[in-house]
Amino acid sequence: MNDAYRAAIITMLNNGTPTEQIQQQLPDVSVGEIAAIAETEGLTKAHRKTGPSPIPDVDPQLAHALTALAWGENSHTARIRNLATRTRASLTELQQLKRDASEVEAAEKEVAEATQHLTKAQAKLRRLKNGGKTTKAAPAGAPTLDDKRQRDEIRAWARAQGMDVSQVGSISKKVMDAWNNRDSKAAVPAQRAG
Numbered sequence: 604m605n606d607a608y609r610a611a612i613i614t615m616l617n618n619g620t621p622t623e624q625i626q627q628q629l630p631d632v633s634v635g636e637i638a639a640i641a642e643t644e645g646l647t648k649a650h651r652k653t654g655p656s657p658i659p660d661v662d663p664q665l666a667h668a669l670t671a672l673a674w675g676e677n678s679h680t681a682r683i684r685n686l687a688t689r690t691r692a693s694l695t696e697l698q699q700l701k702r703d704a705s706e707v708e709a710a711e712k713e714v715a716e717a718t719q720h721l722t723k724a725q726a727k728l729r730r731l732k733n734g735g736k737t738t739k740a741a742p743a744g745a746p747t748l749d750d751k752r753q754r755d756e757i758r759a760w761a762r763a764q765g766m767d768v769s770q771v772g773s774i775s776k777k778v779m780d781a782w783n784n785r786d787s788k789a790a791v792p793a794q795r796a797g
Contacts, residue, residue, distance in 0.1 A: 605677055612637060616646045636673045642666035757782050 608629060615625050622637055640646075643666055675687025754774060761768040761778045768778050 608632060609640060612640050613644055613646070616641050616644070635669045639666040639669035639673070643670055760785070 608631075611629065612625060612632065615628070616637075622634055625637055626632060626634065642663060672687055672690060675683050676691070678684050678687070757774055757778065758768045758770070760782060761774075764781065766778055766781065768774060774782075
């Protein structure tokens with residue numbers, strides 16, 4: 604921002620010109636830059652009392668940073684302009700990351716609510732299928748119908764191989780090892796002649 608812009612903004616602030624009107628007259632100037640100038644010039648409170656559009660109190664460090672950024676972007680030195688451009692780009696990226704994080708947080712909350720709703724709907728469906736009786740969902744890690752079918756298949760295979768296997772409960776490691784290696788030649792231990 605050049606000195607002429609800055610002087611014009613200070614004059615308008617002193618005259619109680621609202622922020623929106625300043626921006627209409629100087630479209631290249633942001634609200635943050637106006638607020639920074641108002642803060643550094645001690646015009647914030649005076650402008651708030653006289654103008655219909657108050658400028659919020661600005662942290663003095665932020666006001667100085669915004670002023671430095673505006674100064675840097677309008678500097679005659681390429682190095683300073685480049686630094687200001689990189690700084691604005693970093694601030695823009697930081698704002699985008701903050702927005703993205705907020706959106707992710709909102710989506711996670713939405714998923715949690717939907718999951719809770721789905722769980723309640725599933726419980727209702729189970730209750731309706733059981734004639735109104737409440738049933739507990741299977742505990743985590745409990746065998747599913749497919750697991751039971753596989754155990755039955757393993758037991759049938761083991762019996763066909765002449766191995767001893769229980770009707771229910773866990774299947775012995777020996778039987779499981781034989782099942783897992785059933786395609787190799789040494790899969791089934793030799794049965795003792797009785």
